Amino acid sequence: ILNVEQSPQSLHVQEGDSTNFTCSFPSSNFYALHWYRWETAKSPEALFVMTLNGDEKKKGRISATLNTKEGYSYLYIKGSQPEDSATYLCASSYNTDKLIFGTGTRLQVFP
Amino acid sequence: EPEVTQTPSHQVTQMGQEVILRCVPISNHLYFYWYRQILGQKVEFLVSFYNNEISEKSEIFDDQFSVERPDGSNFTLKIRSTKLEDSAMYFCASTLGRVQKFFFGQGTRLTVV
Numbered sequence: 628i629l630n631v632e633q634s635p636q637s638l639h640v641q642e643g644d645s646t647n648f649t650c651s652f653p654s655s656n657f658y659a660l661h662w663y664r665w666e667t668a669k670s671p672e673a674l675f676v677m678t679l680n681g682d683e684k685k686k687g688r689i690s691a692t693l694n695t696k697e698g699y700s701y702l703y704i705k706g707s708q709p710e711d712s713a714t715y716l717c718a719s720s721y722n723t724d725k726l727i728f729g730t731g732t733r734l735q736v737f738p
Numbered sequence: 739e740p741e742v743t744q745t746p747s748h749q750v751t752q753m754g755q756e757v758i759l760r761c762v763p764i765s766n767h768l769y770f771y772w773y774r775q776i777l778g779q780k781v782e783f784l785v786s787f788y789n790n791e792i793s794e795k796s797e798i799f800d801d802q803f804s805v806e807r808p809d810g811s812n813f814t815l816k817i818r819s820t821k822l823e824d825s826a827m828y829f830c831a832s833t834l835g836r837v838q839k840f841f842f843g844q845g846t847r848l849t850v851v
Contacts, residue, residue: 659837670742670829673839716781724769724786724794724836 633729648732650717654698744843761830774826
């Protein structure tokens with residue numbers, strides 16, 4: 628059974644702090660790693676899709692890295708803002724159609 | 739930006755009743771999915787649909803479940819005889835390709851009583 632783990636489960640930071648979360652996934656037959664941002668009562672919003680070892684992607688203050696050999700990805704948020712408060716989900720895929728999701732990291736940014 | 743829309747947003751049904759959850763994926767997308775999240779658990783894959791047929795399904799997707807894309811725009815999930823354990827948030831998603839971003843709908847919260 629393929630299992631994707633995320634840590635921490637939740638995080639409370641002050642506005643302006645930088646933060647990062649981890650996603651661990653089985654590296655065998657790895658295909659792609661997805662990061663989603665999910666605000667309450669909204670649909671999950673795609674942040675990044677990464678496939679290659681060493682990939683780094685950036686969108687504004689948010690960036691992500693990928694290590695396919697050891698099976699982990701980091702998501703970084705620089706200078707957190709209250710509007711960054713959301714659950715951040717990662718999901719991996721393995722030569723099949725389905726995404727396997729982690730439990731998510733719930734981020735709360737206090738003003 | 740184009741979006742995936744789902745209806746209804748919330749459905750309450752009696753155990754044993756049939757429900758149909760509806761989704762309108764993004765029009766030029768090729769792959770379509772249903773996922774669900776039972777409260778407190780991970781988002782889990784149900785089924786994928788490509789080229790007018792199921793391409794993959796999970797163990798959860800038994801004979802009680804079916805999907806259809808009847809008219810080239812709607813994508814439906816039918817549960818024939820609902821059980822209490824089918825209570826969950828059901829998400830529809832679509833994508834251009836398997837390594838492209840998935841676009842998710844806002845979900846339908848299904849409550850079986």
